[in-house]
Amino acid sequence: MPSSNETSAAPKKPSWIKRHRNGSLYTFVVVLIAACVCGGVTAGVYYAGEWGSTAFADADLRLDEAKGGAQRALLFPDAGSFTQVTAPAIEGLNSVYQTDAGDYVFDVSATGYHGDVELMIGIAADGTVAGIQIVAEDETDGIGSNALTEDFFGTFTGLAATGTLTMEDPASGETQVDGVSGATFTSNAVVADLNIAFEAYAALGGN
Template sequence: MREVTKLGLMLLLITSVAAIVLAFSNNVTSDIIAEVEAKANDEARKEVLPQADSFKQISEETMKSILSNNERVMDIYAGYSNDTLVGYTIKTKNIEPGYAGDIEMIVGISQDGKVTGVKVVSHGETPGLGANAETPEYRGQYEGKSVDNELIVVKSEPANENEIQAITGATITSRAVTSGVNNAIEIFNTELAK
């Protein structure tokens, strides 16, 4: 009995020390991780809306209104060039499921209703297949697409303006990314294009 108590106390001591070390390292690194993520998002905004030289987050009131109808939207920034509004960047998650869970992306849309870029910022897709959604070749298909029509994924060469060719072997991922882009387009059309 005494040996069991001694073993239990040793286990408690070891796990307590491990918990304290883990809490300390989390506390130290959480600010750094948040800073790196914010910087990556800033760079992604510049990439998907290149004509903007500055960005400003939309008002809290407008964001609350959007979130009440669409919980997949994460943040929205207005992009400006010399203080003139040139478009928006919308960070959103996919609507249709990805192969390995949520896919976060930032979508740029110009004031004239064209997709200016898409940047996948977080995913768990399979390397060499779904992870190819990050490639410039795939993302480039979205550039210049009009917000007038819903985008659809096709397996063959796109024949219509609103078609996106699926990544070979990763149709589920292609549909997930396209659903996120369509979500951003819907937000732009219903809430921002005024």
């Protein structure tokens, strides 16, 4: 008679993994799982990177717009609102905004000494230059930057936004203006920016 401590259960079969762990099928399955995991991680990183890039780009655009809005408000502090309007197809004209009072803000770019000099130029509802704000520039400090000051910009305030400005001898329809000594390239860029704004203003029905 068998002892009470003995069991009648059959020996347990080894698992499928133990039975095949040295076989090619096991190796294939392991490699397949690893590839799927790595692919999932790579895809997750890629899409996270794509989402992150888009998010950062959107944030940059919002920051630029906020900065632009602040600069427009400096040009027309009493404006109740600024509305973007369709810009005429003029080289160097980046955007146009109009206030609720009929003033305009032109974002314009012209070539300076080290690159583009981008300015915001405000033209009031009465057709005169209201002010100038710097958006972007890379001119030489102490040289070209001397033409990017409130003193120089102020010489254009109140000027009728009509015709063409020039630093040369004026022809018919041109108005001669003085540049800043030693900053000819940058002075020309500022004058070119003003001329772009004047042209856009005329195209929109001003003066």
